Structures are given as structure tokens and as C-alpha cells.
Amino acid sequence: MKAKIINLALAEISVLIAVSIAEKSPMALLVPVNLLYAIAIIPIALLIMNRNPFGFPTFIVLMALATAKALANSEIFYSLLDAVYYLGFRGLAEYVESMFSAYESKPDIIPLLSIVVLFSMAQIIWNIEKKLEKWNIEIGYSIAVLGIVGTAIILFYPIVLSIHPHGFPLLFAGLIGVSAILIGISLIVRN
Amino acid sequence: MKVREVSYTLISITALLIGWGIITTSYEIIAVSIAPLLFLAVPYHVSVKLRDARISGGEFVGDVFEVKIVMDASGFGIVKAMHRIPEHFMVEGKNVAASFVLGKSELVISYRARALRRGRYKLKDVVLEIEHPFLAWRFVRKMEVDLTLDVRQKLRKIKKVETLRGVAKSPMPDVDVAKIGVPGTDFREIRDYVPGDPMKFVNWKATARRGKLMVNQYEVEGKKAVWIFLDANSYMAFGRSVRNYLECGIEIANALAYYFISRGHKVGLYVLGHGICLHPDVGKRQFRRIGEELMRLEIGNETLEEAFEKCKKLLAIYKPLVILITRPEYSNPKRFSSEIIKLGIPIQIIALRGKMEGDEFALKLFEIMRKSALKGLRNVVEWDIERPTTKLIARVVR
Incomplete structure (x- = not known):
């Protein structure tokens, strides 16, 4: 039961973040802003239906709202619009293009990161609650550690992302390095 | 390595975001997709040391025994400890303990259980599962504790061993005298x-x-010797692990040993299958020796003829009453019985039988085999393994 309540809270916070991003994206032109807040009903409905209030369907809806702005920079998206234009729906293609081209700026990382981290936390809590109950372990310890780790990620991860030594993002350089080490170890073990 | 549910979920989130990031050609979304994996990278380590391990009670089958294992855990993570016990132990309570460890913590496994089968049990394994704080990973290791439990077959006291005076030359060992011993x-x-x-x-x-x-x-001085031959070949293990032919045979052998030793007879034991031979002797020490052997007994492989060859000389010296506990349809004791009788030694066969299930034809065939094995044998007591041995009446003739 604790997991449901916590996940509901995390879901509602994520809804607020996602809607606040959507207000400044082409979504605001398609759907009235007040109506976007109605999404907050989804987690409550899922709770009443005895399901995870912050499951994958809720996350996909929120990510669609939060990352709609990213479509404005997507070549794939514009190529799809070209296809629509070529197929004869010229008016529609021109209208959508005019909507999105006005928002050609990069999405903010921190709100996006917050939604992803909150969703990851919700999934972890949902998965571990029953197991810990079975083992007679208080879930509070894990939630506290999860809260600390989640906050640390939201605070420090953007800083790591902002570091670009030699013009290349530190994160990706690190990932490439770790992958290379792992591949190297596996090759040595095989031989 | 099996991927845990939490790891699978977090990797799925990452995969979903990477896919969406590629479609939208967004560096920001791809960068964010790494974040769920950071939860998996949280380091954890727990070391567990044994402080105390005790076991008390449970001397006989069905008796309650108590186990208490105290361990000190230190580090960061979730630790689960399980005291591994045989499947035929009935646990009251839980033989597991779990705790979230942050710094130092005490882990106590305390439970009561009953052993449903005799034996010497080395209860030395404590399985430790060290879990990631979010249950994303785990590693398993073993810790050894010094706990041993000796469970003996409960003694079913046979009140009377019936005699057939009409058939016997010298009715039964109770009134018979030994061939060898101290002159009176x-x-x-x-x-x-x-x-x-x-x-x-x-x-x-x-x-x-x-x-x-x-x-x-x-x-x-002294009374006649009794030599119990207990069959411990593989066919004796048929049935449930807690109640099968062998377990019933052990119970009968134990009860008969007690009955004759308490009446001053020399009692010996031969375990068919392992060639274990305890020469006939008197007293409580001999009963303890027999009890020890019966407690440790496992399945072996040996024929009755081989056993006879090994004991032939001793049988001729002691001239004991031989009691054979077996499944005659498999052991076929006719030759053994005739060789014993040739030596002028009385023999008593306790033929164990259990409930058989299966095809009607097969059951009939089995019954024919059994009857053929028993045909011509004298002094046979057929005994259902499900019946309590307290009611066992062995007919002893000489």
C-alpha cells in the first residue's frame, strides 16, 4: 500500500513537470493548457483500479508531452511531414510545420531528467515492496536510500553532462571508455 | 546470470528513451536515458561473521529441536540468511533471517523443527544472499556453522515375543543357554x-x-545370542523418504535389539548392503553401538549369500538365533535360510510388505513373485511397514 501512495505522489509531481514543459511547446497550440492538467486524473484512476499509478502508460504520455519540443529539431519528423506533403495533404503538412518550426530550441534537461528519475524510483519501489514485505524488511530504508540517490542524480547529473573536455561530452566519453574496458575483459577471458 | 526484475525495468526505460532520442535526434533525451542505469550502479557490500550457533534437543525421530544462529553483518545492502536443512525436517517458524544493513546489524536465525527420519545430520550450511539495496543485483555465498544433530529411531518397546513351543526344539532364546561363555x-x-x-x-x-x-x-552362564540381519539393499528404500521398508526395518531391528539386550541376551547386528558386522555382545554399550550403526545407515549393495560367507565362522561359534529383516521377493532368502539351518541354527524371517500401487496385472504378478519367494520358508512373519512395530509378534523357533 505504501508503494501505491508514494507512486501516486511521484506521478502527480511528474504530471506537473510535464505539463509545465508542454505549456511552452507546440502541444499548447494543439491542446488547451487547462485540459492538459486533466492528465493528473490518470494516476488516480489507476490507483482506484488497483494498478501501479505510475506505470509505463503514464510515463509514455508524460514523455510525449515533455519531449514534443524535441520534434522541432528532428530531421526524421520533418521528413515525415515531407511525405505527408507529397501524398497530397499539403495544408496539414504546412500547418504542422509552421507550428513546430516556431519552437526550434533544445529541451531543458533538468525537467526531463526529473520525470525519468521519478519514474525509475516509482518502478523500483513498486518492484521491491512485496519482496521486502515477504522477507519482513521495512521498505523505509530502501525508500530513503532511493530518495538520496534520486536527488543526487537530479542535482549532479546535469553538471556531468555540461562538461565537454576537448569538445566531446564527458558522459559519452566515459561510456565509451567503460564499454571498451568491458569488451577488452570479455575478450581476455574468452582467450 | 539471471536479470532481476528491477534491472530489467530500468534497462527497459533506458532502451525506450534511447529509441525515442534517436527518432527525435535529441542529444538531451539520449543523455537522460542513461539516468535509470545510475540506480543500478549504486555500490553495495555486506560482510557477515558468525557469532554463535547452538542446537538443542531432537534426540529421537519426531522430537523438537531448537536452532539459534547469531551473525554480525556489516556494510551496506540487504542480507538474507537461510539455514539449509534436509527436506524431511518439519520446520516450526522460519529458518531464514533478513535485514537491511547500513553500518552494523545483528542477524538471528532462530527456529524449532522436527526430524522425521533418523540419521546423523551435519547442518553446517548457511546460505547468504547479499542483495543490492534496490534488489537489482545479488550474489550468493555460503557460510559454515558447526552444528551436528544425531537423530535416533524412536524405541518402540516390544512387550512380548511370542513362542511356538510345539515346533521348537528349544523354544526361544529367553530360556535357552549360550553355547559359549563363562562356565557356571x-x-x-x-x-x-x-x-x-x-x-x-x-x-x-x-x-x-x-x-x-x-x-x-x-x-x-548367560543366555543365547541373537543375531539380527538387516537388509539395506536399494530395494529397501522404496516408499516415502520418512517411512519406507528400510526405516521400518531399522525400527524393528532397534526394538528387537532393545528387547533381547534388556533380557540379558547377546545381540549382534549385520547390515546387509554394507557388510557392517557387530559381534554379539551384552549390555547397554552394545545397544548403543547398534543404535549408532542404525542411525547412520544408508542404502548399499550385497547379496545374502555374500553376507553368509562373511559370517559363517562366527555363526558356527555363537550358534545364535538369526533374525532376518528383508523383502523376500527381492532378496530371495531360501538359500541363506537353508545354509543357516544346515548349521543347526534357528532362523526367523521378518518379511516386510508395503502398499503397492499400479496396474492390477502387475500387482498380481508381484504377489506371485512374493509368494514364490516365501514358499518353503519356515518361521516367516509378514509385516506391513505402515503398522506400528509395538504390535510386532515374532515367532521364534529353533
Whole structure:
């Protein structure tokens, strides 16, 4: 039961973040802003239906709202619009293009990161609650550690992302390095 | 390595975001997709040390015993400890303990259980599962504790062993005397001297009369020996692990050993299958020895003929009452029985039988096999393994 309540809270916070991003994206032109807040009903409905209030369907809806702005920079998206234009729906293609081209700026990382981290936390809590109950372990310890780790990620991860030594993002350089080490170890073990 | 549910979920989130990031060609979304994996990278380590381990009670089958294992855990993570016990132990409570460790923590496994089968159990394994704080990873290791439990077969006291006086030459060991032992004061007869006879037994008057050395023969003290042959071949293991032919045989052997030893008889044991041979002897120490052997007994492989060859000389010396506990349809004791009788030794066969299930034809065939194995054998007591041995009445003849 604790997991449901916590996940509901995390879901509602994520809804607020996602809607606040959507207000400044082409979504605001398609759907009235007040109506976007109605999404907050989804987690409550899922709770009443005895399901995870912050499951994958809720996350996909929120990510669609939060990352709609990213479509404005997507070549794939514009190529799809070209296809629509070529197929004869010229008016529609021109209208959508005019909507999105006005928002050609990069999405903010921190709100996006917050939604992803909150969703990851919700999934972890949902998965571990029953197991810990079975083992007679208080879930509070894990939630506290999860809260600390989640906050640390939201605070420090953007800083790591902002570091670009030699013009290349530190994160990706690190990932490439770790992958290379792992591949190297596996090759040595095989031989 | 099996991927845990939490790891699978977090990797799925990452995969979903990477896919969406590629479609939207967004560096920001791809960068964010790494974030769920950071939860998996949280380091964890727990070290566990044994502080104390105790076990008390449970001397006999069905008795309750208590186990208490205290461990000190230190580090960061979730630790689960399980005391591994055999499947035929009935646990009251839980033989597991779990705790979230942050710094130092005490882990106590405390439970009560009953052993449903005799044996010497080394309960030394404690399985430790060290879990990631979010249950994303785990590693398993073992810790050894010094706990041993000896569970003996409960003694079913046989109140009376019935005799068939009409058939017996010398009815039963209760009133029979030993062939060998310390000579008493009751005079039996005068016989020829044989080298080794003590000079104090020479009857000088009879010697003078006959013109050759004659000695007085006295009744030897002590009662007749009883030798229990228990079959422990593989076919005896048929049935449930807690109640099968072997377990029933052990219970009967134990009860008979107690019955005869408590009445002053020498009792010996031969375990067919392992060639374990305990020479007939008297007293509580001998009963304990027999009990120890029965407690440790496992399945082996040996024929009755091989066993007879090994014991032939001793049988001729002791002339004991032989009690054979077996499944005659498999062991076929006819030859063994006739060889024993040839030595002038009485034999009693306890033929165990259990409930058989299966095809009607097969059951009939089995019954024919059994009857054929028993045909011609004397002094057979058929005994259902599900019946309590307290009601066992062995017919002993000589």
C-alpha cells in the first residue's frame, strides 16, 4: 500500500513537470493548457483500479508531452511531414510545420531528467515492496536510500553532462571508455 | 546470470528513451536515458561473521529441536540468511533471517523443527544472499556453522515375543543357554578332556575309572545370542523418504535389539548392503553401538549369500538365533535360510510388505513373485511397514 501512495505522489509531481514543459511547446497550440492538467486524473484512476499509478502508460504520455519540443529539431519528423506533403495533404503538412518550426530550441534537461528519475524510483519501489514485505524488511530504508540517490542524480547529473573536455561530452566519453574496458575483459577471458 | 526484475525495468526505460532520442535526434533525451542505469550502479557490500550457533534437543525421530544462529553483518545492502536443512525436517517458524544493513546489524536465525527420519545430520550450511539495496543485483555465498544433530529411531518397546513351543526344539532364546561363555556352577555332564580344558575341571575319579582324562562340564552362564540381519539393499528404500521398508526395518531391528539386550541376551547386528558386522555382545554399550550403526545407515549393495560367507565362522561359534529383516521377493532368502539351518541354527524371517500401487496385472504378478519367494520358508512373519512395530509378534523357533 505504501508503494501505491508514494507512486501516486511521484506521478502527480511528474504530471506537473510535464505539463509545465508542454505549456511552452507546440502541444499548447494543439491542446488547451487547462485540459492538459486533466492528465493528473490518470494516476488516480489507476490507483482506484488497483494498478501501479505510475506505470509505463503514464510515463509514455508524460514523455510525449515533455519531449514534443524535441520534434522541432528532428530531421526524421520533418521528413515525415515531407511525405505527408507529397501524398497530397499539403495544408496539414504546412500547418504542422509552421507550428513546430516556431519552437526550434533544445529541451531543458533538468525537467526531463526529473520525470525519468521519478519514474525509475516509482518502478523500483513498486518492484521491491512485496519482496521486502515477504522477507519482513521495512521498505523505509530502501525508500530513503532511493530518495538520496534520486536527488543526487537530479542535482549532479546535469553538471556531468555540461562538461565537454576537448569538445566531446564527458558522459559519452566515459561510456565509451567503460564499454571498451568491458569488451577488452570479455575478450581476455574468452582467450 | 539471471536479470532481476528491477534491472530489467530500468534497462527497459533506458532502451525506450534511447529509441525515442534517436527518432527525435535529441542529444538531451539520449543523455537522460542513461539516468535509470545510475540506480543500478549504486555500490553495495555486506560482510557477515558468525557469532554463535547452538542446537538443542531432537534426540529421537519426531522430537523438537531448537536452532539459534547469531551473525554480525556489516556494510551496506540487504542480507538474507537461510539455514539449509534436509527436506524431511518439519520446520516450526522460519529458518531464514533478513535485514537491511547500513553500518552494523545483528542477524538471528532462530527456529524449532522436527526430524522425521533418523540419521546423523551435519547442518553446517548457511546460505547468504547479499542483495543490492534496490534488489537489482545479488550474489550468493555460503557460510559454515558447526552444528551436528544425531537423530535416533524412536524405541518402540516390544512387550512380548511370542513362542511356538510345539515346533521348537528349544523354544526361544529367553530360556535357552549360550553355547559359549563363562562356565557356571551347575553341573551338566562328564566328557572327554580336550586340550585347553582347565585342569581344575578334571574329574580324577572318572579318569581313574576310564583310564583316560575326563572333565566335568558345567552349564555356561548367560543366555543365547541373537543375531539380527538387516537388509539395506536399494530395494529397501522404496516408499516415502520418512517411512519406507528400510526405516521400518531399522525400527524393528532397534526394538528387537532393545528387547533381547534388556533380557540379558547377546545381540549382534549385520547390515546387509554394507557388510557392517557387530559381534554379539551384552549390555547397554552394545545397544548403543547398534543404535549408532542404525542411525547412520544408508542404502548399499550385497547379496545374502555374500553376507553368509562373511559370517559363517562366527555363526558356527555363537550358534545364535538369526533374525532376518528383508523383502523376500527381492532378496530371495531360501538359500541363506537353508545354509543357516544346515548349521543347526534357528532362523526367523521378518518379511516386510508395503502398499503397492499400479496396474492390477502387475500387482498380481508381484504377489506371485512374493509368494514364490516365501514358499518353503519356515518361521516367516509378514509385516506391513505402515503398522506400528509395538504390535510386532515374532515367532521364534529353533
